[in-house]
Amino acid sequence: MNDTGMAPPARLFEMLDGAPDDATMLMAGDRAVTYGRMRRDSACLAARLKRLGLARGDRLAVWLPNIPEWLTVAFACSRLGVAVAPLNVRLGSQEVGFLLSRAACKAILLAPAQRNGACVEALRGVPPEDRSALRLVVTLGGTEETILDGVRQTSFDALLADPEPDEKADAEVADGQPGDVSLILATSGTTSAPKLVQHTQERNVRHAGDAAAAVGLNEPGTSLLLGIPMCGAFGYTLAITTIRARKPLVLMEAFVPEEAARLLAAHGITHMLGTDDMLDKILSVVPEGKPFPALRMFGHANFTPALTAILPPKAEAHGVLLRGFFGMTETLAMFAAQPADAPLERRSQGGGRPVSPQAVVRVRDPESGALLPDGEIGEVEVRTPNAMIGYMNNPQATAEVFTDDGFLKTGDYGLRLPDGGMIFVSRIKDVLRIAGYLVSPTEIEEVILALPGVTVCQTVSASCPAGVRPVAFVVMEPGHGLDEAAALAACRARLAVYKVPARVFAIDAMPVTDGPNGAKVKKNVLRDLATEWMNPQAAAAGAGAAR
Incomplete structure (x- = not known):
């Protein structure tokens, strides 16, 4: 039993x-949704969807922004x-077709007016064979226009309408079971085809309870501002974690720094989590001092290397407690959180202690396979009762990512701490292997980012005539040109000789793929560019042979 006398x-x-x-559950713009309203509407919607043929084991695609519906x-x-299969509202026909096909979605919910009709056009662009289910x-929002020929169509409002006087009321539905898959999420797929991650009801609920306790949302007077999309693991988990704690959740349909700052102040928000660049943008549009006295923490994921050294002191100066x-x-995003009472040096880094009391972290040498002692860097492996049950219809990938004793291979380099927590270092695929050494690209990028006019820097390894070397790519501020000689000189002055890039190239923009937490750089594209530009004669010969 919990503190209300009810079973968890x-x-x-x-x-x-x-x-x-x-009790207020959600706030979105000028709308407030109570727990009573959510209970009634969701129960009614379940009964109507069942009448239309949806049943236990089916999948429904949700193609909406952060709104109460x-x-x-x-x-x-x-x-x-x-199971809900969320779709990012920015996706195109190819990505939508992939999820509808692989998840065999039986139904889809969308707002025809979203993005000026772009979602409707994208859905119509999905080949019929990819939406055969x-x-x-x-x-x-209502529309009289037929979205897809031959597919039954109804409106959300009609499904929630009161029954006619002579119509029999629908019986309450509670067919779902704790072990049922409730959420299907696509991995980012920046270097390979996306996989579909499956999470069950009981694991979602348990993880939400663990996360609420870990971040302090169970404490009196708390609330959370959600500025990242619920179509991703991070945004979804934040939403259900706040609801699990029965605290008010303020939704942003889309993240705008000025609006986020206004909402934080107007609602006296105590908790916000997101990417590091979100906080940086918020703090850039507010005055000096402490503009958010009610804010108890900002939990961040390190997505932007350029902010590693800049953001922590900036947050401290504005009275914002950072927690990595x-x-x-595969772990519903929030596997670990840095302790709120830890020194800034630790709190500002990705990682932390597992939010589940039953979770365990260990680190393995990826080459020898040996488990490593605390403080040594290797691949992070985690075991948690709240992990995914596997990749949908992909037993081989599932078997490859789990060890025989149930640990999940994260694909990340990190180190374990004596208190059972961990520090994230980098993605394994991003680490450079140079001259027999493992080199974090962040070390090189921080040096180059300190140079005038450099706004973004990414470093990859490439095969050069002299062997495998680091190669850096930068995006410059308008009006600034790259001084490659100065960049290389700065690296030679501050880094070991094998870490100094062979070249630094300026490009107009980084190649990215959109994700629910923001854009991710396609390192594989940069690696291909680096190899081509560092070996122009081989590239020319290959082009000639192709002709």
Whole structure:
């Protein structure tokens, strides 16, 4: 039993039980949604969707921004035992077709007016064979236009409408079970085809409870501002964690720094989590001093190497407590959190102690396979009862990512700390192997980013005539040109000789792929560019042979 005298929830919709009907659950713009309203609407929606043919084991794609209806359908699907497959509103036909096909989605919910109709056009652009399982299109906002010929269509409002006087009321639905898959998320796929990660109801709920305790959302008077999309593991977990704690959740349909700053102050928000560049942008549009006296913490993931040294003192100067986090889609993002009472040097780094009391971290030498002692860098492996159950229809990939004793291989370099926590170093695929040494690209990038006019820097390794060497790419501020000689001189002055890039190239923009937490740089594209530009004669010969 919990402190309310009720059994802990094991299904997502059970997280709504026990909260007062008039307690505020969500705020979005000028709308407020109470727990009572969410319970009624999600129960009604579940019954109507069941009448339309959705059943336990089916999948429904949710193609919406951060609005209350996103969560209404999530809780309705929990009642049905239907898995939600979220879609980023910025996706195109190819990405949408991939998820609809691989997840065999039976229904999709979208807002036809979203992005001036771009989502509708993208859906129509999906080849029929990739949406062959689709039987129902639900529209939010209403439209008389047929979205897809031959596919049943109804509106969200119609599904929530009161029954006619002579119509029999639908029975309440509670078909979903704790072990049912409730969430299907696509991995980023920056270097390979995306995989579909499956999470179950009971693991979602348990993880939300663990995360709420770890970040202090269970404390009185707390609230959270959500500025990252719920279509990704991080945003989704933040939403259900706040609801699990029965605290107000303020939704941003899209992140805008000025609006985030206004909401933090206006609502007296105590918690916000996101990427490091989000906080940097917020602090850049507010006055000096401490503009957010109610804010107890900003939890961040390190996405921007340029901010590694800049953001921590900037946050401290504005009275914002930084806490680094670590996770991945396979662990519902928030696997670990840095302690709130740790020194800034630790709190500003990715990593932390596991949020689940049952979770364990260990580090393995990727070459010898030996487990490493505390303080030594290797591949981080984690075991948690809240991990995914596997990749959908991909037993080989599932077997490859889990060890025989149940640890998940993260694909990240890090080190374990004596208190059982860890420090994230970098993605293994991003680490450079130079002259027999492992080199973190961040070391090189921090030197180059300190030079005038450099806004972005990424470093990869490339095969050169003289062997494998680091190669750096930069994006310059408008009006600034790259002084490559100065950049190389700075690296020689501050770095070991084998870490000095062979070349530094200026490009107009980094090649990126969009994700729910922001854009991710395509390192594989940079590696191909570096290899080509460092070996122009070989590239020319290959082009000639192709002709």
